[in-house]
Amino acid sequence: MCLAIPARVAELQENDTAMVELGGVRKQISLALVDGVSVGDYVIVHVGYALNRLDPDEAAKTLALFAEIGEGIAPEFLTPSASSE
Amino acid sequence: MCLAIPARVAELQENDTAMVELGGVRKQISLALVDGVSVGDYVIVHVGYALNRLDPDEAAKTLALFAEIGEGIAPEFLTPSASSE
Amino acid sequence: MKYIDEFRDGQLAQKLAADIRREARSDRAYGLMEFCGGHTHAIFRYGVQGLLPDNINMIHGPGCPVCVLPIGRVDSAIELAYRPNVILCTYGDMLRVPGSNRVSLLKAKAGGADVRMIYSSADALKIAQENPDKQVVFFAIGFETTTPPTAVAILQAATMDLANFSVFSNHVLTPAAISAIMGSGEARVDGVVGPAHVSTVIGSRPYELFAEQYHMPVVIAGFEPLDVMQAILMLVRQLNEGRAEVENEFSRAVTRDGNLKAQAMVAEVFELRKTFEWRGLGWVPDSGLQIREKYVAYDAEKRFELPYQSVADHPACECSAIIRGVKKPLDCKVFGTVCTPDNPIGSCMVSSEGACAAYYTYGRYKESR
Amino acid sequence: MKYIDEFRDGQLAQKLAADIRREARSDRAYGLMEFCGGHTHAIFRYGVQGLLPDNINMIHGPGCPVCVLPIGRVDSAIELAYRPNVILCTYGDMLRVPGSNRVSLLKAKAGGADVRMIYSSADALKIAQENPDKQVVFFAIGFETTTPPTAVAILQAATMDLANFSVFSNHVLTPAAISAIMGSGEARVDGVVGPAHVSTVIGSRPYELFAEQYHMPVVIAGFEPLDVMQAILMLVRQLNEGRAEVENEFSRAVTRDGNLKAQAMVAEVFELRKTFEWRGLGWVPDSGLQIREKYVAYDAEKRFELPYQSVADHPACECSAIIRGVKKPLDCKVFGTVCTPDNPIGSCMVSSEGACAAYYTYGRYKESR
Amino acid sequence: MTKPRTGYIRPLDLKNGQVDMTHGSGGRAMAQLIEELFLTAFDNEYLRQMNDQASFQIPAGRMVMATDSHVVSPLFFPGGDIGCLSVHGTINDVAMAGAVPLYLSASFILEEGFPLADLARIVESMANASRQAGVPIVTGDTKVVERNKGDGVFITTTGVGIVPHGVNISGDLARPGDAIIVSGTVGDHGVAILSVRENLSFGTSIQSDTAALHGLVAAMVAAVPGIHVLRDPTRGGLATTLNEIARQSGVGMMLRETNLPIRTEVRAACEFLGLDPLYSANEGKLVVICRQEDADALLEAMRTHPLGQDAALIGEVIEDDHHFVQMETAFGGRRIVDWLTGEQLPRIC
Amino acid sequence: MTKPRTGYIRPLDLKNGQVDMTHGSGGRAMAQLIEELFLTAFDNEYLRQMNDQASFQIPAGRMVMATDSHVVSPLFFPGGDIGCLSVHGTINDVAMAGAVPLYLSASFILEEGFPLADLARIVESMANASRQAGVPIVTGDTKVVERNKGDGVFITTTGVGIVPHGVNISGDLARPGDAIIVSGTVGDHGVAILSVRENLSFGTSIQSDTAALHGLVAAMVAAVPGIHVLRDPTRGGLATTLNEIARQSGVGMMLRETNLPIRTEVRAACEFLGLDPLYSANEGKLVVICRQEDADALLEAMRTHPLGQDAALIGEVIEDDHHFVQMETAFGGRRIVDWLTGEQLPRIC
Numbered sequence A, B: 001m002c003l004a005i006p007a008r009v010a011e012l013q014e015n016d017t018a019m020v021e022l023g024g025v026r027k028q029i030s031l032a033l034v035d036g037v038s039v040g041d042y043v044i045v046h047v048g049y050a051l052n053r054l055d056p057d058e059a060a061k062t063l064a065l066f067a068e069i070g071e072g073i074a075p076e077f078l079t080p081s082a083s084s085e
Numbered sequence C, D: 001m002k003y004i005d006e007f008r009d010g011q012l013a014q015k016l017a018a019d020i021r022r023e024a025r026s027d028r029a030y031g032l033m034e035f036c037g038g039h040t041h042a043i044f045r046y047g048v049q050g051l052l053p054d055n056i057n058m059i060h061g062p063g064c065p066v067c068v069l070p071i072g073r074v075d076s077a078i079e080l081a082y083r084p085n086v087i088l089c090t091y092g093d094m095l096r097v098p099g100s101n102r103v104s105l106l107k108a109k110a111g112g113a114d115v116r117m118i119y120s121s122a123d124a125l126k127i128a129q130e131n132p133d134k135q136v137v138f139f140a141i142g143f144e145t146t147t148p149p150t151a152v153a154i155l156q157a158a159t160m161d162l163a164n165f166s167v168f169s170n171h172v173l174t175p176a177a178i179s180a181i182m183g184s185g186e187a188r189v190d191g192v193v194g195p196a197h198v199s200t201v202i203g204s205r206p207y208e209l210f211a212e213q214y215h216m217p218v219v220i221a222g223f224e225p226l227d228v229m230q231a232i233l234m235l236v237r238q239l240n241e242g243r244a245e246v247e248n249e250f251s252r253a254v255t256r257d258g259n260l261k262a263q264a265m266v267a268e269v270f271e272l273r274k275t276f277e278w279r280g281l282g283w284v285p286d287s288g289l290q291i292r293e294k295y296v297a298y299d300a301e302k303r304f305e306l307p308y309q310s311v312a313d314h315p316a317c318e319c320s321a322i323i324r325g326v327k328k329p330l331d332c333k334v335f336g337t338v339c340t341p342d343n344p345i346g347s348c349m350v351s352s353e354g355a356c357a358a359y360y361t362y363g364r365y366k367e368s369r
Numbered sequence E, F: 001m002t003k004p005r006t007g008y009i010r011p012l013d014l015k016n017g018q019v020d021m022t023h024g025s026g027g028r029a030m031a032q033l034i035e036e037l038f039l040t041a042f043d044n045e046y047l048r049q050m051n052d053q054a055s056f057q058i059p060a061g062r063m064v065m066a067t068d069s070h071v072v073s074p075l076f077f078p079g080g081d082i083g084c085l086s087v088h089g090t091i092n093d094v095a096m097a098g099a100v101p102l103y104l105s106a107s108f109i110l111e112e113g114f115p116l117a118d119l120a121r122i123v124e125s126m127a128n129a130s131r132q133a134g135v136p137i138v139t140g141d142t143k144v145v146e147r148n149k150g151d152g153v154f155i156t157t158t159g160v161g162i163v164p165h166g167v168n169i170s171g172d173l174a175r176p177g178d179a180i181i182v183s184g185t186v187g188d189h190g191v192a193i194l195s196v197r198e199n200l201s202f203g204t205s206i207q208s209d210t211a212a213l214h215g216l217v218a219a220m221v222a223a224v225p226g227i228h229v230l231r232d233p234t235r236g237g238l239a240t241t242l243n244e245i246a247r248q249s250g251v252g253m254m255l256r257e258t259n260l261p262i263r264t265e266v267r268a269a270c271e272f273l274g275l276d277p278l279y280s281a282n283e284g285k286l287v288v289i290c291r292q293e294d295a296d297a298l299l300e301a302m303r304t305h306p307l308g309q310d311a312a313l314i315g316e317v318i319e320d321d322h323h324f325v326q327m328e329t330a331f332g333g334r335r336i337v338d339w340l341t342g343e344q345l346p347r348i349c
């Protein structure tokens, strides 16, 4: 549920709105739900509203965690078995 | 002005209307402007209203008048001259 | 088609034409005004002029209701039609009549105004009933024939207490217009072909006064071509004999008194305007009808506070002189070039009852000779 | 696309999958419910299930707002949309959801109802401003993510004193639904993947209570496929270690407390309903939101006196069991035959977040093996 | 794993269903509409290929191509409907080059909410018309527009055909002295449509004359291969069609009103409404212009064909730098028969 | 008698004028619209004949015919407009049989009130597209519908073309083992249109890819005459087109997501709206299926053509009784790529 995506705030605009940018696409959204947003921040956008800010440090931590994963995995685990649903 | 045509009353209908007939075409018209219309009468129809009844005897007289016309006209009058407008 | 085809008989036409040629005196000209555009239309459509001798000259009068409506009235209708909540209903004839800047109701419709073409005033009532949340205005035009149906519609609206219906009345009176022309003395008119359908309502009596006053023969004539030719013959005879009477060629539906019921309904709903502007004739006293105070609820001019603004005709347009019988279409510099039925400058070029349009549409073959 | 593409990396997926296979104990099964349809969609769209060992079994929960909306609520929306003066605005997801007799808002639109697809609650406000003579109703659905934008719209309407705008609120609460499923004890759920976007608003704290109460591990996870796989790994670890904690995989935007401003706006406008009917879960106490008395002017249920009528699901439809995690799409007799995304019988077949539609649209290749 | 489900598709609800936006989206709903409705009705080997284009063998020679969009209102009228009209109209435009029509395409623009039952009836009518004419509908397209952005259904048909060797028919080939012939009564279609228009409706037995004229044309070309001009007097009626030809050929025309075949009902309806039958549309009539000396042979060939029984010689081509179409009236006068101005609207004056 | 007046006609007001009902009535106003606008812009010897059909010489052989109605909204969009689109779309449907497109017809349904300036711009765009493609518009039709019964302008184009000897391309010829190639990035047109839709508008440099593909096709056919299938993935996008072919040929397909050329902007816009680029329309792309051993030659031929620079091998045809189109996801999983269901509507969940 709740399709939402992180987008970079490109420009603050009047009436508590902002222009956000994602992969070359710009869209106007409302900042009514989040205070203190600055240009360059990433926000989670849902139905045209920023739901929250994204924390770049935490994102980096999660990505670092991924990078560690699977280090020194035994070869048998690298071959997936058939799944059943 | 005032395109109007004689049509035969084919049927009296409710709300002071009638179905009139002309050359196989039937159309509903209002009788609000004329009293005492009967089936078989001819009425002068204009914008969906009967304006008046047509008097068959008078019509016959006019036609008879036409029939008399031109009896014994000298030949020079039977060739029209060019008109100028 | 009974009572129609008999009056279009080509054989009889030849004989009538011969009679006219025989009786018309070659030592004089006959300037005969057909007041009514219906006659103009019949004359051109059936080629009647071609059957007449050269010295009988038909002068096309002001009897085309769309031709005589001044630009200001068309503008008011267009302004009304553009109001968001208004549906403007009118007869098909009105759609192409140009108001200011050549804008017509048809163009206004293309521009988003809600304009509905109706066949009968009853249709406007029906549209009002079907659109209770809209104001439905019937843009009513026409002479004494079209007025009674408008009166009926207003009376029915009053009975039904229909709150969203009103009438923008532009009804005008035939005798007043004829008097205005006679009074001006500009046109060389020797006799008048009077409109039969108007007289089915008002009778022949209203013409008696000015037949006498202006010593002007009048023949009330039907709209079939034989009716017109017969009326011409009757006028030639009156003129030859020095008479100036009101004669009735259309005795099959016209009496001296006309339709008293229709007259009463009109009188119930309408009253004379002090004055009314006609295209061509200018302001003519007692020539138009307005809705009585009693039915003011149905008067669109009051309901929508329509101010009247007189607007000058296009400077090149000779409609005004043509309607007065003073000029002919070909006297207009823009006839057939800038002004055509597809792009009319003046109102005479709009309806096929207008002298310019009738000549353009039916008569121009003479140019090819 | 920053913060998106990194979380869809196929190389990392292989490694994460290997880690999961290594850590998942072959002597037990793991029944993991992804509560949220967004996760269901991601799992099918990216083929996550195929990367998991056989003994990790994803159970699709009730977290698709259109899937849990009962027929009666859809019927009310359709009834409203058909009212002559009403414009009904809603998110695209709602258009194909069948109400009674398989009629959807899309079909109602074809049938003449004025239904407008909007992208944001702000669009509904704009439509209301542009159509002052119409009643504009926002048919609002969704969980805690979609509720704050609705609250903003109502607050703005109040500021503008917009008299022709109202909201038909169908907002529901995630924790209440999870509790209902846990409480029923029907589904064999060992751990829960919690929806990150809901928690950007409500934080992770609301899950702590029932993690403890039902001794149920919860991992709040993002919607990219690596997020989901990482959450699965974290759940496997908790289960292996016998923990039942609330962990936060989406620390990049979820805190323990969530967005307090958004929560305050929701609290200003909405209050708990005593009970709300869910498709699949039945009447769940304290699971839905209604508009407070203070903003009753914007409550479409009050303004239009919408009575609620509970309507039974189609007898063949297993949506209700599927939403509770008790059955799978293929357990439904009409899956893929009578019920397809083009002609959905149940709501799970409508949105690609619904378990039936996700399986039909993305997963059926398994049938071809 | 449970068993795979087969591809059952709930059939279109041709009784109570309505067109909705999904029927134009390119997806499964559209594919279903095309298969269950269009393919079933029009069924032929070309359509069954289910490609975005039809493919067929043709001989070398002169081909003609004609297209018309059909937007008639109401969709169903006495004597026909938009479906058969759209087939006849394009067949006729192909035939008016003297050509043998071979293949048709049909493209539909449907309005959201349009009843599938009406669509089915229209499609069936097209299929019948196409079958009877022997001209298959070999490719097509379907679009759906939102409510109030269309008018039920618009159908655009395009046709191709082959001109027999030695035939050279074109609107610019009328020559002074040529005979002008019409294949039957004029104005029927326009009046039939008006008779069922809301606010105008009147009772009449007049039916639209909608018909495919290629059979008649084949008979005519066989009798007189040297026909100069052929045209179907559709929108704008006989008057407008003759003016078009007069201008194209740089000639004038003189018609004789007494020779014009017009039904009494058509004349009567026009009297009621203040219209002129010469401007009323026809959908199963043609005007042909040929050398005066070919006129009798042509008339005879036409009159032996069911669609040309009432064929009449209505006038002749004359020299005229103004390119006027004139008419000797039955009354004995003379007038211009001008182009249609504006629309033909009912008049009161 | 005063002098005759010559036939001066006040020119169309292409700046401020609007379409009104008289422009579709068949009368003088319509003739003027056709002459001053359509004939002037499309000018060619066939149209100049001013008949109701065009006539041209053709060689014997296999002909194809394709038709499409165009109803795009808005009418003007980044990279094009309904005018050039309607020319490209039909040229492409003809070209997808491997054919050389020869002639087009164009039929307009105009809404009362439509600005003549917009119409002129659209017609000019069609004329340019037709000229650049070398495929003339040889015949046409114009209808006008009342306000709120149309949507500005609908354009139906039909095209005919000739298939070179030895070429046999059809949607039912895909065989297991065949290669599946796309000519460039997918989804551009659909996203460009969405970007200018009211209520949805977003900023992007994405342009519609609208283009005539017959030049590319000619190069492809020259390189690999034995191409099995060609199709332009328009409405419903690549996904729907591949499903159509799979069903027609009775096969399955396996795509590789990593090979799919999709612009970042298109992906981003789809993320915003909850859409899938595989279902987004293209108007200047084609899918081609050929023997695996021909794939390299074909790719090379495509990549040397400006419209095929980004051509990519995206998968292969497999055996599958279910006719599923499947995809190995970039993530390493597998899924179905199903037909489009309903419309592609922006989603929130």
Ligand code: SF4
Pocket: C316, C317, C318, C319, C320, C322, C329, C332, C333, C334, C335, C336, C339, C340, C344, C345, C346, C347, C348, C349, C356
């Ligand atoms: S030709 Fe036109 S401008 Fe001239 S008088 Fe007649 S209506 Fe007026």
Ligand code: SF4
Pocket: D316, D317, D318, D319, D320, D322, D329, D332, D333, D334, D335, D336, D339, D340, D344, D345, D346, D347, D348, D349, D356
């Ligand atoms: S397949 Fe359809 S009917 Fe069956 S459970 Fe799913 S949604 Fe309900």
Ligand SMILES: [Mg+2]
Pocket: C080, C081, C082, C083, C084, C085, C086, C087, C088, C113, C114
């Ligand atoms: Mg209005």
Ligand SMILES: [Mg+2]
Pocket: D080, D081, D082, D083, D084, D085, D086, D087, D088, D113, D114
């Ligand atoms: Mg409504």
Ligand SMILES: [Mg+2]
Pocket: E066, E067, E068, E093, F052, F053, F140, F141
């Ligand atoms: Mg045509």
Ligand SMILES: [Mg+2]
Pocket: E068, E089, E090, E093, E234, F052
């Ligand atoms: Mg045609």
Ligand SMILES: [Mg+2]
Pocket: E092, E093, E096, E231, E232, E234, F052
């Ligand atoms: Mg034609």
Ligand SMILES: [Mg+2]
Pocket: E052, E140, E141, E142, F067, F068, F069
């Ligand atoms: Mg198509």
Ligand SMILES: [Mg+2]
Pocket: E052, E053, E140, E141, F066, F067, F068, F093
């Ligand atoms: Mg096509």
Ligand SMILES: [Mg+2]
Pocket: E052, F068, F089, F090, F093, F234
């Ligand atoms: Mg196409």
Ligand SMILES: [Mg+2]
Pocket: E052, F092, F093, F096, F231, F232, F234
């Ligand atoms: Mg195609």
Ligand SMILES: [Mg+2]
Pocket: E067, E068, E069, F052, F140, F141, F142
């Ligand atoms: Mg045409």
